[in-house]
Structures are given as C-alpha cells and as structure tokens.
Amino acid sequence: MTGASRWRRIAARFRPHRRAVLLAVTLMAVSVGLSAGSQLLLRRLIDEALPRHDVTAVGWLCGGMLAAGVIGTLASVGQTALTHRTGLRVVRDLRADLYDRVQRRPLGFFTENSTAEVQARLVSDMGGISEILTSTGQSVVFAALGLIAGFAVMLALNWPLALISIGLALLLNLANNVLARRGRVLARQRQDGVGEMMRVVGEDLSLSGIVLGRTLGRQEWQRDRFGTVSERIGDLSYRQRMVGTNAWALSAVTFACLPPAVYWLSGTVFPGLTLGTVVVIATLQLRLSGPIQQLLQLSTTVQSAGAMVDRVFDYLDAPATVEPAGPVTPGPVPALRVRGVGYTYRNRRALHDVDLEIPAGSFVLIAGATGSGKSTLALALAGLLPPGEGVIEVAGSGPADERRLRELVTLVPQESVLFNASLRENLMLARPGATAAELAAATSAAALDELVARLPDGLDTTVGERGYQLSGGERQRLAVARGLLAPRGVIVLDEATSALDPATADRVVRGVVDHAGGRTVVMIAHRIPALHAGDRVVLLDGGRVRESGTHEELMALGGAYAAMGVRRDSVAPATAAGR
Structure with a gap:
C-alpha cells in the first residue's frame, strides 16, 4: 500500500x-x-x-x-x-x-x-x-x-x-x-x-x-x-x-x-x-x-x-467469509444428510466422499481411530468448516450453507473453552435468559449438580483462567451443560466426555439424551458408551465411512466395529424417551 x-x-x-x-x-x-x-x-x-x-x-x-x-x-x-x-x-x-x-x-x-x-x-x-x-x-x-x-x-x-x-x-x-x-x-x-x-x-x-x-x-x-x-x-x-x-x-x-x-x-x-x-x-x-x-x-x-x-x-482487506448466524427460532428438529463430503487440509486429506444420514431426534455415534476424520466431520456438521466437496442438506430445505448449519447445530468440543467468570456466566453464554430451573436441569443432565452443591458460592463460583480451577472432567461437563442450553436442534459432542471415567461418561450421555427432549444428538468418541436399540453407529476409517448401522447390525456383521472389542451387552434397554 x-x-x-x-x-x-x-x-x-x-x-x-x-x-x-x-x-x-x-x-x-x-x-x-x-x-x-x-x-x-x-x-x-x-x-x-x-x-x-x-x-x-x-x-x-x-x-x-x-x-x-x-x-x-x-x-x-x-x-x-x-x-x-x-x-x-x-x-x-x-x-x-x-x-x-x-x-x-x-x-x-x-x-x-x-x-x-x-x-x-x-x-x-x-x-x-x-x-x-x-x-x-x-x-x-x-x-x-x-x-x-x-x-x-x-x-x-x-x-x-x-x-x-x-x-x-x-x-x-x-x-x-x-x-x-x-x-x-x-x-x-x-x-x-x-x-x-x-x-x-x-x-x-x-x-x-x-x-x-x-x-x-x-x-x-x-x-x-x-x-x-x-x-x-x-x-x-x-x-x-x-x-x-x-x-x-x-x-x-x-x-x-x-x-x-x-x-x-x-x-x-x-x-x-x-x-x-x-x-x-x-x-x-x-x-x-x-x-x-x-x-x-x-x-x-x-x-x-x-x-x-x-x-x-x-x-x-482480507476476505471475511463467515457470516454471523441469525436468530434461532423454535421449530421442528431437522434431519441432516451428508452427501459426498470431502475436505483437504493443507498437508493431508481428512474426509473422502462421506455419505451419512442423521434422522431427526436420533442418537448417532461416530467412532474411529485417531486421525480418521471424526473432528473434521464434526466441524463441518456445525457449520464451522465449509466442505471442500459435497454438501450437507437439511431435509426439506436442500443444501445448507455454513450460516444455516450454525443456526441448527451446536458443537461441544473436546477442549472446553471457558472464560474467567462464574459457572453461571459461562452457562448463560449459551442462553442469556436462562431461568434457574433451566440451569439446574442442564447441570443435572451433565452430572454437574453435585459439584455445584459442594461449591461455597454454587453457580456463582468463579472458574479461573480458562477454567483451570476445575478439573478436566468438570470443565468438560460444564461445557456439555452449556451446549444443552443452546437453543439448537442438533447437539454434536466431539470427545466431550474423554476426561471422564466410564461410569460418569455413561451417566452424562444418558443425561444428555434425556435432556435433549427429542433433539438430535451426534456423539464422537473413541470409547463406546452404553447404546440403546435403534441408535446408529458410523465407523470412520481414513476419512471414509467404513461401516454404518445399528450396534446390533454391526456386531452381527463381524467387521471393523466388532473388532474394536465392543461388548454385545453394551446395548441398554430403550428409555421412555424412545431410545
């Protein structure tokens, strides 16, 4: 210049x-x-x-x-x-x-x-x-x-x-x-x-x-x-x-x-x-x-x-390609379809021709080894990473751009992002007008209610710089509770329970599904949580969908998913919510 x-x-x-x-x-x-x-x-x-x-x-x-x-x-x-x-x-x-x-x-x-x-x-x-x-x-x-x-x-x-x-x-x-x-x-x-x-x-x-x-x-x-x-x-x-x-x-x-x-x-x-x-x-x-x-x-x-x-x-002067998401209004929970999605980072190919159905109100587990493309797919579903190839469709509305996806989907990442403020302020970032009952329901679903009860100032306790006054698992559960408060029809949990022991992780997953109230839950995890009949499982391998189906179908198939060592009895009875 x-x-x-x-x-x-x-x-x-x-x-x-x-x-x-x-x-x-x-x-x-x-x-x-x-x-x-x-x-x-x-x-x-x-x-x-x-x-x-x-x-x-x-x-x-x-x-x-x-x-x-x-x-x-x-x-x-x-x-x-x-x-x-x-x-x-x-x-x-x-x-x-x-x-x-x-x-x-x-x-x-x-x-x-x-x-x-x-x-x-x-x-x-x-x-x-x-x-x-x-x-x-x-x-x-x-x-x-x-x-x-x-x-x-x-x-x-x-x-x-x-x-x-x-x-x-x-x-x-x-x-x-x-x-x-x-x-x-x-x-x-x-x-x-x-x-x-x-x-x-x-x-x-x-x-x-x-x-x-x-x-x-x-x-x-x-x-x-x-x-x-x-x-x-x-x-x-x-x-x-x-x-x-x-x-x-x-x-x-x-x-x-x-x-x-x-x-x-x-x-x-x-x-x-x-x-x-x-x-x-x-x-x-x-x-x-x-x-x-x-x-x-x-x-x-x-x-x-x-x-x-x-x-x-x-x-x-640099291009600003990300438009702010518009106001979220209550509506029917959307079904999502991933069609031929691919993505390449500067030095590697992360996703290859991914096709995926995510029915409205369903629970979908996306599993796979490290580097299989799970987090990249999560970013694409949440409208944070535009696919290099293919499209993500909203049933009844056709292809959705990144802004539309951000209006429909909220992402809870593995690394919890917390501000040096109180638990309440961190939670209300997702819903500024949340009532005390809504905050209590979200913290209970994320198995955080016992911690809140022990804290001297309850939800008004400050979490410290980047939330480091909490343990890693507590930070993750706080982030999950915040994600549940976000008024979005689809919740994507990307390794959001990785710092939790298996029993607590299963409790959080059950709480999330029960609290979701008919919303779609997409969970990305290395460790397979307790599943219910009808829950869908997608196995990624090298950025491709290698297997897809219910837990029972994939175990019967005897393929890569079954070889992961998942027990057949990990399927729990269906809940009253329909899982």
Whole structure:
C-alpha cells in the first residue's frame, strides 16, 4: 500500500466527523493567526511605541498581545478537546471493524496465525494509530499552520529572507524523507517483533506453559527464548530512535546558525531593515525552527506509524467469509444428510466422499481411530468448516450453507473453552435468559449438580483462567451443560466426555439424551458408551465411512466395529424417551 492511499483511507474514516474536524482546524488557525499577529504588534512596539515613549500606544499594543495570547490559548484548548474526541471515536470504530473482520475469518486463519499476533494488531498497532490520529495529528496540523503563518509574516517583512527560510525547510524535508523511509522499515520490523514477543509470552507464561516448562525442566530455554526476542526488539527500537535523533540533530544544527545569519544579513545585505523588523524576523526564525523540527520528527513518526496502518489494513482487506448466524427460532428438529463430503487440509486429506444420514431426534455415534476424520466431520456438521466437496442438506430445505448449519447445530468440543467468570456466566453464554430451573436441569443432565452443591458460592463460583480451577472432567461437563442450553436442534459432542471415567461418561450421555427432549444428538468418541436399540453407529476409517448401522447390525456383521472389542451387552434397554 502506498503512503498516499494509506492516509487517504484513514482520512475517509473522518468523513462522518467532518464538522468536528473543520471546527478543530478553524480553532487551530485562529490560535496560530493570533500568535503570528502578535509578532506584528511586537514590531510596532519596538519601532514606534518604545522609541517615542508613547505610553498609550505601549498600553494598547501590550494589551493586544495579551489578548491574542489568551484567546489563542482558549482556542488551542478547544481544538485539543475536539481533536482527541474525534480521533478516539475514529480509532474506536476502526478497532471494532478490525475485531469484526478477524471474528469472521475462516477457521484456517486461526490455525495459521497465533493469538498473540492478532492481539498485537488489535492492541499495539491500534494504540500507535490512536496516538497518530490524536496527539500526533494535532501536532502536525498545528506545526504546518504555524509554518504557513510564520512564512506569511516574513514575506510581508522581507521576502528574500523568507525565501531563504522556505528553501532551507525544503532541503531539510528532503534529507528527512531519506531517514523517514528507513524508520518506517524498522518500525514494521519492530511491530512484527512485538507480535512475536506476545506469542512467546502467551505460550510460556500461561498456566499450561508454566506447567510444561517446569515438568520438562525447560524454564531456562523459555527464558532464553524470551530474551532473544526482547533483545531483537530492543535493537530495532534503538535503531528506529536513532533515525529520529539524526533527523532532529540535522535540523537543530541548521537552526542554531539562523539567528547569527539573520543579524549578519541585516547588517550587510539588507541594511535598511528597522530594528523591530530584524528582531521579529530573528524571533520568527527561532519560532519556526520548532515547527520545522517538530514536523521533521513527526514525519519519522508518521512514516513509522504507516507500518502499523499497513498491518491493520492487511487484516481489514482480507476476505471475511463467515457470516454471523441469525436468530434461532423454535421449530421442528431437522434431519441432516451428508452427501459426498470431502475436505483437504493443507498437508493431508481428512474426509473422502462421506455419505451419512442423521434422522431427526436420533442418537448417532461416530467412532474411529485417531486421525480418521471424526473432528473434521464434526466441524463441518456445525457449520464451522465449509466442505471442500459435497454438501450437507437439511431435509426439506436442500443444501445448507455454513450460516444455516450454525443456526441448527451446536458443537461441544473436546477442549472446553471457558472464560474467567462464574459457572453461571459461562452457562448463560449459551442462553442469556436462562431461568434457574433451566440451569439446574442442564447441570443435572451433565452430572454437574453435585459439584455445584459442594461449591461455597454454587453457580456463582468463579472458574479461573480458562477454567483451570476445575478439573478436566468438570470443565468438560460444564461445557456439555452449556451446549444443552443452546437453543439448537442438533447437539454434536466431539470427545466431550474423554476426561471422564466410564461410569460418569455413561451417566452424562444418558443425561444428555434425556435432556435433549427429542433433539438430535451426534456423539464422537473413541470409547463406546452404553447404546440403546435403534441408535446408529458410523465407523470412520481414513476419512471414509467404513461401516454404518445399528450396534446390533454391526456386531452381527463381524467387521471393523466388532473388532474394536465392543461388548454385545453394551446395548441398554430403550428409555421412555424412545431410545
């Protein structure tokens, strides 16, 4: 992205706030104009009022300078408030758009990019952009207006000296651009390093990272890894700051020579200048050196911030293929049909031409060895992974896209995702308006009621970071209870009882089916739970459906399912619910 297009896109974000921007710029112009006007009053004070000892003129001129200073300060305060409020609103909207775009990226994006990298763009990069759009942006406009006003006054007083000053500013700008380009490259490298550091910290200083490092005796390696990344960021930061310092030093040395040059020119080349004119020109030269040096430094800052803007727009420009699911309204439980579904990851084929019937209100067990494609099929059924081949149909409605499937299916994954909040808050994420009776029914179905009764604060007990104040089995049961509360007609349990002992797992499965109340339950498991007559079993092998039928049919077949060592007496009597 070129510099012009980058800042054009940022400028477009200010269009809804153009009135506030116009008012802020007007207040800046008033402040700068009054400051420049006070210099003309100073010239008259030195050349006319003071030599004549005109007390009245001195009073009026000093009063005018005082009024200009007070009014200019008030205008500056007003524009600062407008600038910061408007800039922060633009940043808020930009950050929200970035969050929304990342949230709608396909699952592959999250497997290829670390969470820390996403956080770096949402927090660190957006923080840098916020600084540019508020304080830095205000300083740039102020300095530019100050230069324009100062040069205008100098042109009015002595145009040759004004042209010399303008030429000097242009030469300094050319020299600074060379340094600014280098600073931008270093800034992008530094921001990439910050993302890497956040990834390392997220991995090594999380609870799981601490446990891993201590149990494997790799704490020193973790510390060295962090130190390497930190040292790289420090080196890039030093080089980036030195680029800015060199630009400042170049302008500082140049402007140190200006006052003597003005006095020499006034005494030799332009001997007709009045004392007031000489003093005002020398004062303006010194006062202009500040905005020029500020613009040179800010130019480096803005160029460096361009790297952050590019990183943010890299995400904003990426396609967002996942549409939010619509509101779920009660309706008949759907029957699903999987037709020729296949899926290939970057380095392997996961599913091959899968055909599958999932009748409404049924219980379907999907079994198979590790790597057989069970979890991939679960993601496809839940509308989280679009099939590379084939379709998933809803009986009576035809092929369903991912959004439609997410409105019909809820997935309870093997790795429970819990927030650092209470059990109640984690449960009500699935149904914000859940009643106490509904929460109690869900926790009972997931065999979690005894735990809740033992906790001092019951459902209001905090589960800790990622739920680590609970055991693995308790986290899984909490996730199952949450899935039962979700208003979906199909529940997919992907190894959701893998951390439970067989007796508790069977109790949870029975509770899920009983609580489902006619909803479809699809269970993915290595360990075969207690089945009932009529329950369907699908055996995946190498991403293909190898066998499909009821438990009795597959045992009678004597094939791969029977060879898994499943007991014939694992079939329980049918329940009143129809299983």
